[in-house]
Amino acid sequence: MMKVKHPKKRNYRQRAHSNPLSDHSFDYPVSPGTMDWSKLYPRFKQGDEVKFCDVGCGYGGLLVTLSPMYPDKFMVGFEIRVKVSDYVNDRFLALRQDDEVYHNAGVIRTNAMKYLPNFFRKGQLEKIFILYPDPHFKKCKHKWRIVSEGLLAEYAHVLQVDGLVYTVSDVKEVHDWMVEHFSNFPLFERYEPPEEDRAAQVLIGSTEEGKKVLRNKGQSWTAIFRRVDDPYLVSRGAS
Amino acid sequence: MSVLQYDEHSNSFLIGIGEHLYQYTNNQTKFLVKCGDVPEIPDSEGMEKGKRPRAEGPAYITGVATCGECIAVISNNKVVETFDREFQKRGSTVAIKRPTSVQVTDTNVVISDKSGDAYSYDLQLTNRKYLLGHVSVVMDMVLTPDQQFLITCDRDEKIRISHFPNCYNIESFLLGHEEYVLKIRLLSPHILLSVGGDRKLMLWDLVTCSLLQTITSDHGDYTSVTYTSPYLITCNSRHVTVYKLTDNTLTLTSELTSDHDIVSLAASSARVLALTREPKLESYQLSEGVLSSRSEVEGEFDLSKSVDCALPEKKKGVRTAGFTEYFERKRKRIEEETLKDETRKVQLSR
Numbered sequence A: 001m002m003k004v005k006h007p008k009k010r011n012y013r014q015r016a017h018s019n020p021l022s023d024h025s026f027d028y029p030v031s032p033g034t035m036d037w038s039k040l041y042p043r044f045k046q047g048d049e050v051k052f053c054d055v056g057c058g059y060g061g062l063l064v065t066l067s068p069m070y071p072d073k074f075m076v077g078f079e080i081r082v083k084v085s086d087y088v089n090d091r092f093l094a095l096r097q098d099d100e101v102y103h104n105a106g107v108i109r110t111n112a113m114k115y116l117p118n119f120f121r122k123g124q125l126e127k128i129f130i131l132y133p134d135p136h137f138k139k140c141k142h143k144w145r146i147v148s149e150g151l152l153a154e155y156a157h158v159l160q161v162d163g164l165v166y167t168v169s170d171v172k173e174v175h176d177w178m179v180e181h182f183s184n185f186p187l188f189e190r191y192e193p194p195e196e197d198r199a200a201q202v203l204i205g206s207t208e209e210g211k212k213v214l215r216n217k218g219q220s221w222t223a224i225f226r227r228v229d230d231p232y233l234v235s236r237g238a239s
Numbered sequence B: 001m002s003v004l005q006y007d008e009h010s011n012s013f014l015i016g017i018g019e020h021l022y023q024y025t026n027n028q029t030k031f032l033v034k035c036g037d038v039p040e041i042p043d044s045e046g047m048e049k050g051k052r053p054r055a056e057g058p059a060y061i062t063g064v065a066t067c068g069e070c071i072a073v074i075s076n077n078k079v080v081e082t083f084d085r086e087f088q089k090r091g092s093t094v095a096i097k098r099p100t101s102v103q104v105t106d107t108n109v110v111i112s113d114k115s116g117d118a119y120s121y122d123l124q125l126t127n128r129k130y131l132l133g134h135v136s137v138v139m140d141m142v143l144t145p146d147q148q149f150l151i152t153c154d155r156d157e158k159i160r161i162s163h164f165p166n167c168y169n170i171e172s173f174l175l176g177h178e179e180y181v182l183k184i185r186l187l188s189p190h191i192l193l194s195v196g197g198d199r200k201l202m203l204w205d206l207v208t209c210s211l212l213q214t215i216t217s218d219h220g221d222y223t224s225v226t227y228t229s230p231y232l233i234t235c236n237s238r239h240v241t242v243y244k245l246t247d248n249t250l251t252l253t254s255e256l257t258s259d260h261d262i263v264s265l266a267a268s269s270a271r272v273l274a275l276t277r278e279p280k281l282e283s284y285q286l287s288e289g290v291l292s293s294r295s296e297v298e299g300e301f302d303l304s305k306s307v308d309c310a311l312p313e314k315k316k317g318v319r320t321a322g323f324t325e326y327f328e329r330k331r332k333r334i335e336e337e338t339l340k341d342e343t344r345k346v347q348l349s350r
Helices: A061-069 A082-098 A100-104 A112-119 A139-144 A149-158 A172-184 A208-215 B324-349
Strands: A050-055 A074-079 A105-109 A125-131 A159-169 A188-191 A221-227 B004-007 B012-017 B020-025 B028-034 B061-066 B071-075 B079-083 B089-094 B099-104 B108-113 B117-122 B128-133 B138-143 B149-154 B158-163 B170-175 B181-188 B191-196 B200-205 B210-216 B224-228 B231-236 B239-246 B249-257 B262-267 B271-276 B281-287 B290-296
Touching: A050 A061, A050 A112, A061 A074, A061 A082, A061 A100, A061 A105, A061 A208, A074 A082, A082 A100, A082 A105, A082 B324, A100 A105, A112 A149, A112 B170, A125 A149, A149 A159, A149 A172, A149 B128, A149 B170, A159 A172, A172 A188, A172 A221, B004 B061, B004 B262, B004 B271, B012 B061, B012 B271, B020 B061, B061 B099, B071 B099, B079 B099, B079 B108, B089 B117, B099 B138, B108 B138, B117 B138, B128 B149, B128 B158, B138 B181, B149 B181, B158 B181, B181 B224, B191 B224, B200 B249, B210 B249, B231 B262, B239 B290, B249 B290
Parallel strands: A050 A074, A050 A125, A074 A105, A125 A159, B224 B262
Antiparallel strands: A159 A221, A188 A221, B004 B012, B012 B020, B020 B028, B061 B071, B071 B079, B079 B089, B099 B108, B108 B117, B117 B128, B138 B149, B149 B158, B158 B170, B181 B191, B191 B200, B200 B210, B224 B231, B231 B239, B239 B249, B262 B271, B271 B281, B281 B290
16 A cells, blocks of 8 residues: 655645635535444444544644544544645544554544534534634624634534533633633533643644744633533423 | 414414515405514614614515414514504514514514524514524524424524523434425424425424434425425425325325415415415315315405515535645645655665
């Protein structure tokens, strides 16, 4: 078999912003039950499930870091940009050749804003990562933001109760926006992870974006949220 | 949007043509009220003047919903209105975006809109509360009779069941359509019907959130659907089909072809009304699942007002993003690199 070379980023450059509201052509399953994950993970077996999702995984830095840390968990990155997702795909193909370890991580080119429920059943995920999301500063672009009141319901839906959302941004306004939205949402509460939460330790240093911020001596802000039971239903004695 | 609605509370049909709402009962039609007048929103609404939504676009009725004491109407120019049973206006407001469907209960009006959001208001339409958001147009909406769940469907093939009024809590998605979901109807407290741009009609069990039955139409795109227990009547422009629901299964009972494109259907136990594109109003008798005695409803309708009936664009025909060029260049690049490597290997070995 021809040896897969490690991809070079210069061959995969693409503009940072993509309109998530338009109908680019994507492949996505009609429903979670019809998704064939074994195409992405060579060792995926009947009964296995993807447990971590990196929403907007960029060039794959977080997944490359998390993959050997959680060898028993399948994890996927969603990336809307064709060339960038292609880079991550090639990156993992090359990594898997060099090392047995990276068989549990992969990327899907898709629109997380629209198709999360197509890939994941209710309560499937244990962790969702939203690292350095595109700020979309202009007010008219706010509806392109990956964190919004409407989308929080979908994140809560695919995440198990007590599951965690990890957020990072080097733009204070974006960090504040995410904290405000998640904190005010009835199904999430702010969470201080214990020392043992290894994912929390690598949030800043593992992504290309994070490394750039560190190099430029900038600052990153993190916030982690836990998915909780619906207080409205709890107060009515239901669940 | 339904501009034709059977109102079981008054045992009559409500018909919206242009800005005018009419009532049809016992072969008689009656003009009720003109809708879509842009309200003067008082300052007490608590919204700064510059931020209030503004009405825009031609005013014509796009949806009607009824409950015991209240009728709610949405119009194309974003105006939402509520009336009592004497058709005296109870409340009036301008929605943020063009409303796409409306439901009403004894305490709330719920609307969905073209940007995918749903809001609830009190019956006077003074307090607005955000309920949920889809990432694409919400095409239709149903509030369950027990008011425990709000079911919404969108252009991205999804049917979403949310709790109500805690709509941030999604109970389930019903996924199966491969194009926009045009209409959803509750056939019973536990059975939901959906029709989509994929020309499929799907029957769903709301207790198990699973698919019970799929019927694919050979007659083109669905334009409307209506239910009067136990008969389901669907139309694909000119083709009308009647099914009977027994034991959670639909079986065909009759079909017919109309001379006109039908955009909206409504049914009582013995009668089916069809609003056509012209617009004309056709009436059929319904008996044992068979439609007969077609007649045209005469009335003081202002038929110069045309009816909005455009179906959304389908996705599957969407032009691909042109990335085939990228993959072609990539393939060439890899070929060239491999060739270079092999030539170098050969040179080194000499």
